[in-house]
Every structure is written in C-alpha cells, then in structure tokens.
Amino acid sequence: MSSSNAYDVLVVGAGIAGCSLAHGLSTIPRSKPLRICLLERSLSEPDRIVGELLQPGGVIALRKLGIEKCLEGIDAIPVKGYCVVEDGKSVEIPYPGRHEGRSFHHGKFIMALRAAAKEAKGVDVVEASATELVEQNGRVVGVKATKLGEKEEYRADLVVVADGCFSNFRTAVMGSSIGKTVTRSHFVGAILEDASLPIPNHGTVALVKGFGPVLLYQIGEHDTRILIDVKAPLPPDLKSHILDHIVPQLPPILQQPIRIALDKDRLRRMPNSFLPAVSQGTTTKPGVFLLGDSWNMRHPLTGGGMTVALNDVVILRSLLANVDLRQWSEIQKVLRTWHWSRKPLASTVNILSVALYDLFGADDEDLKVLRTGCFKYFERGGECVNGPVSLLSGIAPSPLLLASHFFAVAFYSIWVMFTHPGQVGTIKGQPVYARPPLHHYPALFFKGIRVFWTACVVFGPLLWSEIRWWAPNENVKSSSTIAGFLLGLVAIGWMIYGAVDALG
Secondary structure, three states, rough: OOOHHHHEEEEEOOOOOHHHHHHHOOOOOOOOOOOOEEEEEEOOOOOOOOOOOHHHHHHHHHHHOOOHHHEEEEEEEEEEEEEEEEEEEEEEOOOOOOOOEOOOHHHHHHHHHHHHHHHHHHOEEOOOOEEEEEEEOOOOEEEEEEEEEEEEEEEEEEEEEOOHHHHHOOOHHHHOOOOOEEEEEEEEEEEEEEEOOOOOOEEEOOOOOOOOOEEEEEOOOOOOEEEEEEOOOOOOOOHHHHHHHHHHHHHHHHHHHHHHHHHOOEEEEEEEEEEEOOOOOOOOOEEEOOOOHHOOOOOOHHHHHHHHHHHHHHHHHHHHOOOOOOOOOHHHHHHHHHHHOOHHHHHHHHHHHHHHHHHHHHHHHHHHHHHHHHHHHHOOOOHHHHHHHHHHHOOOOOHHHHHHHHHHHHHHHHHHHHOEEEEEEEEOOOEEEEEEOHHHHHHHHHHHHHHHHHHHHHHHHHHHHHHHHOOOOOOOOHHHHHHHHHHHHHHHHHHHHHHHHHOO
C-alpha cells in the first residue's frame, strides 16, 4: 500500500451522511489537520426517487456545518409546509415562523455535497468500489477496493461506513446485533411535468381509502415528484393498479398530469424500510462504525431521513474534535455519547414516521378512527398544527411532545367518534351522514377502548425501539412488544397534561 492511501479517517459512501461528515471533520480545529478519504463506488450523478425533500431541521443542520450553499444553483424549491388531502377536503399545515425546507432532485443535491467535500481541506474524494474490510490484530484498519479494475487498499485510524440503505457492510461491522430491516411497503415514483399542487410550495399528502398515502412535492421549476405507497406484496401490474385504484381518489387537478407521467415515465420503486438504531462501540468491530441509513432507517413518509443524518454529523463532528482516533477506547466513549445525544431528534422523527404511516395507511377499523381524528385534529389549527409540524420538520426534537400530541389525537379521535356525523348509509349512491344516536353510545364506548388500545400498541413498541440500546432478536420480540405497550401506558400518564392542554 502506498503512503498516499493512508489516512486519518476513511469514509465509505459519498452520500448525504458521508459527504457531510467528510466536510465536517475537515473543519475541526486540530494541531494537525486530518487527512480524510471519501470513497464512493461511482461519482456520477445518482438518480433516485427519495431523498428529495429536506425539512427545515435539515436546512439548519446544513447551516451549522457551513454547507448551506449546497442548496444553491440546483433549482431547489422552498417548502413552507404541508397540505393534507382527504375526500376532496384539505387542511394546510404550515411550518411555524419563517422556517422553510427545500425540495430538489436528489442527484443534484448529492453532486453539490460532493463538490463541497472536494473543496474541503485535507479531503480526497476517490472513485473506487469497497469490497471488504481490512483487519489487523482484531481491529479494522481500512478497506479493500477496486479502482479502475485494479485492487487497492485504503487504510485509516478510523473507518466510517455510510453506504446507505442497501449497505454491503452492515452485518460485517455489527454482526447479528444490528437487527433486521423491516419493509412493509414500497414507494412507487414518477415525475409530473408542470403540475399544480393544491397549495403551492407545500408538500401534499393525499390520503387514499383502502391504500397507502400519496406524496407530492415540487423538485424543480417544471418537475413535481409523486410517490405512491404500495403495500407488499406488490401487484403484478403496478401501472393498472395506480390508474384504477389510486388516481381516481386524488385531487382532479392532478389526475391528468399523473396519467401523462405514467405513459411517459418508467415507474420506479424504493423499499420503505425501518431499522432502529442500536448502540455502537461495544457491539461494533474495533476501528469502524456505521452512519446514516446503513445504521438507522425510518419510513420516508415524513421526509426526515436527511435531517436525521445531517444532525448526526453535527453532533459527531463536535464529539470527535479532540479525540485520538487511534485509541478505540476513546472512540467507544464518543459513540455512546453520540447514541444518546442524537435521540431527541432521531427518536422523534423515527417514531413519528412510522406512527403517521400506520394512521395514514390505515386498513384497520380502529386505525381508521385515528386517521379521521388526526385529520380533524389538524383542522383545529393553532397548537394542534404547530406542535405536530414542529416535530415533523425537525425544529422541536422532543419525544415527550410527540407523545403528548399522539395521545391527544387518540383522545380527540374518540371524541369525534361520539360527537361528529358519520356515514350511516347512502341514498341514490350518495353518502348520508348523521350523528350517532344515544343508543349507539354503549357500543361506541367499547370501540373507544379498542381505539385507545390500538393507539398504545402503535406508539408503545416504537418508543421502546428507541429507548433500548440493544437490538431485538426473535427470542425477545414478543416481550419487547408487551414492554412497549406498558411503556406506552406510562407515557400516557406523563403526557395527560400536555394532551389536555393541546385540546384546549
């Protein structure tokens, strides 16, 4: 191995996490500047259908890292909030204050981040395909890679693997302790040309009866991304499934652009995976750790993945500032501190993403009650909107605030079930709505208990997956679900005041 292939830090993967970490570490004030290698299989512009909406919390993280300029010159669109659409009705959910997100073509943003990394002092961006970890005396000291058909070794005091959701090194770094990814659905994507969204500069979430939610957001002057959630197993004819079942339920203003896009563009899909973060250091091979989607994934419904990754880098950069990278015992302390320091934001985004997906993609009667209650909760405005969107956007990283609003939605859903008109039948094909008569109240009371139970079962295990540090295995799966449910009940007690306050 030539001396030019020896570094202080080796980062595998030049995506969101890898590029931002390489640039971030280059700005650490040290007596001797770090030599950093950023290794990427292909430096050509990637073409993906996710990773195109950056929440305000992510914009703030970019600013802290000094690379907010990466949002310039890529035709990025300001995002000022969300619009939730159901049955022809819509509710606006604006970001609080003057906060804004950005939406863009994923590939353009990645190329801007790579350019920033190349310009950073002490960073070498190398196009090579990492094939395996190199170990010496029980410690990972680098990787073997293929560059222009030739085999090379790249060595470093510290190796960081950030090779994304399809990581080739996830199990090599952590073994069975990393746990298994869970994929419940796929996003099927296309690009609409010159489409008009219900509210400009707002991401649109369309709730579709019987199927998963549909996301739309503008990613360029003329381009609007559509992501259609399709539950596993995928139907054999995706295009017909979308045209027959999904498109007719979407706002009329969008139906024709979608049909045109489906005729012109190939449908592409990405798995929506969930992978809780587990503590690294004691469970990781010495000399290496995971970062980004290779280690922690959440449902992309809320668009929080990039925000979590960038915030992780902000915290990690500070923790590594005065550490001897050759001393694994010091790195272990950093990894433990980092694991819990990132929890307020990461846990909030992770839990919210899956909980919202369970509500918005409801195929269970009790979950449908919660979905209706959630929509009407947003219609109340005020703190019923400001609180949830602050959580979703990464501005207010607080699992406790999330629990407060989640169970406030549960209580309000039950109240809506008792007091608001519901469909009681049809006349000439048109739905007829009426408030439930008093003699229905006993049945609704027991249904309300089931709805409350369902809310606990949704929230409890998600909270449990975030506060534990070890990975669940087949032997403890059922017990962790029970413990998660009990934890959800404890959270209700703690959050009761916040729930009552949110309901006014």
